[in-house]
Amino acid sequence: MRRSTKFAALVTAGILSLAATGCGSDNDTTDNGTSGEGPTSDVKIGMAYDVGGRGDQSFNDSAAAGLDQAVEEFGMTSQESEATDGEAESAREERLRTFADAGFDPIIAVGFAYGGAIAKVSAEYPDVHFAIIDDESAVADNVANLVFAEEQGSFLVGAAAALKTESDHIGFIGGVETPLIQKFEAGFIAGAQAVNPKIKIDSTYLTQVPDFSGFGDPAKGKTAAQGMYDAGADIVYHAAGGSGGGVFEAAKEAKAKAIGVDSDQYNTADPSVQDVILTSMLKNVNVAVYEYLSSINDGTFPSGTTRYDLEVDGVGYSTSGGQVDDITGELDGYKQKIIDGEIKVPTAP
Structure with a gap:
């Protein structure tokens, strides 16, 4: 490599x-x-x-x-x-x-x-x-x-969520429940719990195999996120492809935050929801x-x-929008511990 x-x-x-x-x-x-x-x-x-x-x-x-x-x-x-x-x-x-x-x-x-x-x-x-x-x-x-190593990047945004939540209640939405997307969930949970072992984390998937529409259904993403925000979560991380647009809409309406995935979604999402994107798990x-x-x-x-x-740097987290600038030192500390092998990130929830 x-x-x-x-x-x-x-x-x-x-x-x-x-x-x-x-x-x-x-x-x-x-x-x-x-x-x-x-x-x-x-x-x-x-x-x-x-x-x-x-x-x-x-x-x-x-x-x-x-x-x-x-x-x-x-x-x-x-x-x-x-x-x-x-x-x-x-x-x-x-x-x-x-x-x-x-x-x-x-x-x-x-x-x-x-x-x-x-x-x-x-x-x-x-x-x-x-x-x-x-x-x-x-x-x-x-x-x-x-x-x-999706679980490694997800660990970092999970830590970010735990450091930034005001309710100690966060959520994860996967597009389709497969071993691959479970890696995102597992890393996110591990990262959040590394910061706060008692944090409450809700998880759900939009569809099950062989139905892959969970990666392209913003309406389902919005409904799932609304449920989490209504239940008290104030930050939701999605690993749901195109369905993530609905998660951002729900975050906007709930005056809450969301975490993007794969690309720096602060730069790619509709400008009307840009301010709700805390960070994104970068998968390059x-x-x-x-x-x-x-x-x-x-x-x-x-x-x-x-x-x-x-x-x-095959995976990581984004800083666009400046909302995690105050915690980058802590996140980079976790990153180095993962690289050094001090933290082993799970690949299954």
């Missing part, structure tokens, strides 16, 4: 790119080409987004920022497609096959829900290179698994995508697992 200094520089570039990202086309595929100026490349990237796609202001948008940066810097071309609520596994497989049949190489799948599809399709196309975010189950010489998917494509630009096709954790 590359040194953390380089990683931090890429994080900064990705955040700037993400802040400028808008919603893509409503069509199933979107072409991103070059303007004819600058570098050119024969590399054609197929990007398969999870539910919500480009424009979710969270997980998918972070991946899109990394893609955009690579397209601009290396002159690569790309085409995008996204999953829909409730689609069958066969639809994800077909999305990947369509890219492969059209000559796209590499193909990047955004989200663990593509795990089964990547395992099957990568075996059918051994000469095509694949990458998948958040999944280690698909193991092959032509598959790169880009994963994160943009950097993972960019580094993968940078390796390909250099002539190397990575495979196997690359893990992005606190030590390389």
